[in-house]
């Protein structure tokens with residue numbers, strides 16, 4: 001087993017177990033042997049095979065991203081950023097999902113680009129919520145990421161026949177077959193020789209699954225001791241559908257089913273009863289989430305583009321909700337999402353002391369680890385996995401280095417991420433991805449996107465083209481170019 005010693009590191013963000021807080025250590029050492037951290041503190045004097053000079057770097061724990069769709073979302077670059085449907089209370093999710101579909105064979109290239117982008121922004125643990133596709137396991141394995149694969153299933157699919165309604169095409173047999181296949185996938189992943197790959201049980205959306213599938217899948221996760229995740233309270237339209245079906249909010253419905261609790265991750269729980277977009281008569285959703293220690297995957301970027309925000313991070317935290325952060329869509333940059341989470345919470349609460357830098361950094365590390373029921377990731381401490389990021393303090397955008405985490409989150413973002421280690425293995429060196437072919441995979445995206453857009457008129461209920469649904473941000477200069 002190889003021991004690596006980071007010597008005289010300018011700054012280390014070390015975990016203080018007693019205070020349950022990250023803290024700064026200046027001029028300290030960190031050592032790891034194999035895939036485990038064996039020393040954090042001043043003056044390591046043990047054996048070492050490699051010594052790394054810690055001058056000019058800050059070591060932070062690898063970031064934990066608890067919600068993302070890496071294989072498909074990158075194909076929407078240039079399509080989704082301005083796309084919003086007013087008849088759907090601004091979300092563009094349903095229109096895109098009904099009118100666009102990525103080719104299965106292209107998804108591994110999307111995943112390769114996204115995994116690379118995530119590691120370049122300091123992510124070392126990733127929850128990947130995806131309908132399984134050929135090559136998924138191979139690209140996860142190749143990446144070097146600590147992966148939580150969440151193979152999705154649904155017993156119904158969204159359909160549109162007009163601008164304002166959402167219909168459901170039910171296929172209970174397919175829902176059950178896909179659920180069972182997802183358990184087989186998860187069990188096979190658990191037996192994989194690399195212990196970096198594991199699974200999460202994932203009914204994709206609350207409104208697209210029968211109550212039986214929700215409870216049975218939750219029981220399957222409990223039996224295996226693994227997390228369970230679903231999308232809920234992610235749109236006003238979904239809130240209204242759940243109320244029409246059951247007379248209660250999506251969160252209340254999940255509570256009644258008995259599926260809230262530690263190990264449950266709700267994406268995104270923004271449209272709760274008290275939200276200003278909802279104004280429902282009850283005020284229990286936050287308490288249900290907090291009292292049960294349910295985790296919420298907070299993914300501010302896609303919602304803020306629609307004009308919607310969580311109201312607010314500080315109140316969720318105070319209620320006891322386990323807050324983690326996810327990128328969900330593009331850009332896959334968890335550091336920018338930490339910044340957005342902090343800024344939007346202050347706007348929502350009109351309080352500049354809500355969602356401090358420390359709060360959002362905690363959410364992206366310890367919060368995510370708790371959501372995944374782990375106490376050995378998201379922290380630099382003896383016994384934790386050697387998942388860590390070296391920030392470049394010599395980058396002028398980090399200077400003056402008075403408070404490196406503030407410089408990282410509010411200023412530099414991924415530009416400061418120099419080296420990344422996962423499970424003791426270096427996956428990023430000097431801003432370069434060692435494990436994946438990022439440029440090669442990115443070069444495939446244009447064709448993949450063109451294939452996806454070519455299929456739009458056939459799928460769209462009005463037969464529109466992708467250009468009609470999501471026009472370019474600027475007109476073409478000469479009509480002949482169109």
Ligand SMILES: [Zn+2]
Nearest residue numbers: 069231267328
């Ligand atoms: Zn999602």
